[in-house]
Amino acid sequence: MSIRADIIRGHTETIILAHLMKGNSYGYEINKSIKEKTNNRYELNDATLYCAFRRLEESGYITSFWGEGNSGARRRYYSITNQGIEFYKKNIEEWNLTKELIDKLI
Amino acid sequence: MSIRADIIRGHTETIILAHLMKGNSYGYEINKSIKEKTNNRYELNDATLYCAFRRLEESGYITSFWGEGNSGARRRYYSITNQGIEFYKKNIEEWNLTKELIDKLI
């Protein structure tokens, strides 16, 4: 069983930030991690992922830089900002409230 | 604290069906019930609600009929179908899986 987009919608940014809370990372790695953590039951669409990076960076929640090293394909690394950390924490609280409310409603 | 639309998105139909699982009802009543159950922390936008009714009826998950009785404003009642009950149960399972996955990811 897989999950509809509308159900995950709105959590994409929080999922990315959660990963960045544990250290800098890049798109491909984050998505692989999502796949692994969910035992292949979920992964982000490429476009969704990179779109979310743009939004997060524009909002000041992450910063980006091209990775050093000349082996392999180039990587754009992302780093969470202090604002991003605050935003992440707020989203976690919101998720806990959401679970509570939806469990009451359905 | 309130909840962003994107977080609830996708649950509207299940919330409506959950209400109809307990008996026939109409839009205004369903929305009032949502408000009460969540202590005014959440309610559906009118347009969202009536849009969802259309989708659910087109999909065969609910049927509708105008309420009898000549007191008060007219009401369009909705009734959940067998297909709707199946769909509701599927959505509940999906929600349980979603909670599990998101809790792992964020």
Added chain:
DNA sequence: TAATATACCTTATCTGTCAAGGTATATTAG
């Protein structure tokens, strides 16, 4: 040498939600 994995990006389209507008009736407060 071909296939696969890594790694990033853009564009057009889809879909649920919402703001803002509307109609109409019944009840309550002044």
Added chain:
DNA sequence: CTAATATACCTTGACAGATAAGGTATATTA
């Protein structure tokens, strides 16, 4: 009696996040 509020439904246009489908480029493995 009248104004305000509650009940009850509906439509339209716009928004925003997600997706499909396309692309580029390098490194590794068969």
